[in-house]
Amino acid sequence: MKNDQNLSIEWIDAVLFLMIGNAEVTDYKLSDAELKVIMEKADKLLAFSLGQGVMYTSDDVNRKVQNAYNWYMRIQENVPEDQLDQTIMAEFQRVAKALKDEDWFNPTFAENIIQEMVDIAKADGEVIQNEKGSLNSLADFWGVKQPF
DSSP states (O other): OOSOTTOOOOHHHHHHHHHHHHHHHTTTOOOHHHHHHHHHHHHHHHHHHHOTTOOOOHHHHHHHHHHHHHHHHHHHTTOOGGGHHHHHHHHHHHHHHHHHTSTTOOHHHHHHHHHHHHHHHHTTSSOOHHHHHHHHHHHHHHTSOOOO
16 A cells, blocks of 8 residues: 555455454454354455465465454554544554545445445344444545444
């Protein structure tokens, strides 16, 4: 990604970071059900990114998800507990903006990613108000229809 000098990551890593961050920070728990759906979404994103006929393995998918998870966890290091939510949200916003600033970013991409995140939110049962609010805010920021 090119538009944020402090953000030298691949778009898949950025999307997976948003997925993991939204799943965890909205209820402070990344459930097994959510993680399973994130893995499925990662597989789909990787297949799309690489194109038809390009081989990849489940290890490649696992590595992508692990990279995004490690990024999310690193944010929490050396941050006072009373500043943790604000620090995570600042990074979440920074990543969302970096994606939005890409030349290829468009409403179809945004709507698809938000729908993928809705699927993750539904994975562990009822979608709670924090999840709804977070996804609606992201949709507003990206200029697309709110999912809730």
